[in-house]
Amino acid sequence: MERHPSSERRPGSAGEVFRVFLKLGATSFGGPIAHLGHFRSELVVRRGWLDDREYGDLVALCQFLPGPASSQVGFAIGLHRAGLFGGLAAFAAFTLPSAALMVAFASGASLFTGPAGSGILIGLQIVAVAIVAQAVLGMTRTLSPDLRRASIAALAALTTLLLAGSAGQLIAIVGGAAAGLVLCRSDATGPGPALRVAVGRATGILAWVVLLALLACAPLLAAATGSGAVALFDAFFRSGALVFGGGHVVLPLLQSAVVDPGWVSDQDFLAGYGAAQALPGPLFTFSAYLGALSSTGPGGLLGAGIALVAIFLPGLLLLSGVLPFWNGIRRRAAAQAVMRGANAAVVGILAAALYSPLFTTAVRGPASFALALVCFVLLVAWRLPPWIVVLAGAGGGVLLAHLG
Known part of the structure; x- marks a missing residue:
């Protein structure tokens, strides 16, 4: 895929952002690490909305923060492209397809059942391997091109593999940042162009105030009013605030929030989790399914929306509270060194995820490896759009299921 002309880097519209992220929301299979590969392929390589360095900075920042990293990266890119409405459009569009499917599943729809359905799931997992491999290849060239940063990436990959879960990722990012501060100060390339963000400092401070106020007041309000809707909001808000690494890390928190008090049965919880694995977009949309089924709160569409x-x-x-200060931080020499190390660590984390869980889960023999290789060649050599490769991989998975 060739990068679009430099005019693509000029501000766009919220409608444009919505259309692009709706396609990503409908085709980004494989979990949060794969989502970052989809984003890079579509928004950095194909459309040129930002470059690899800017993208790597955003990924590293969002890996530091609690919350769903891929959705936060998408929101930040939307802000960069089309202001506040662009950020909201990116979030809404990326979330909508999987949220709608999860609500449909809660209503009794049967998704991905039978031989054809299982074959599609196999194919989508294999496509995720190819997409992340493409992202690792491209980001290695730009974010860890020398011996020092390649070494940081390798150590980050080792750390992530040895310390499973979000703790390993966080330690790898922090360690990479510290190594960058020591080893990468001589790479004086400058901070690059300022990242456009439509959030001023006053708005950023207000975001911090709202966050802390909701954390403190929502449980008190739920206890004082006895409102099921407020209790539902509080349970999911606290779960979202405590997640480092996003994705699967939120599952034990959600189980504690809705299964332990008896709002959702354990059987329904596990069934929804299984369906969520099959869908594109962020795994956090599992919350829509739980909100729709919850015996506390309004249930249905309204409950899904609250959750x-x-x-x-x-x-x-x-x-939103961090971004207004981000460009100022990026201009400092020490911060640039830290981000170079953190960006190299991001490459290592992606490489580790390429092996486990993606490769170890999806590639089960020569046939599935061959399909992954074909998808990789279609992306890298043929430069086909990811959504076409997703469709090809799903069809290949159905064929593998019938042959196997």
């Missing part, structure tokens, strides 16, 4: 907004809101408020 969905509540679980994403802390991460978006936190990011």
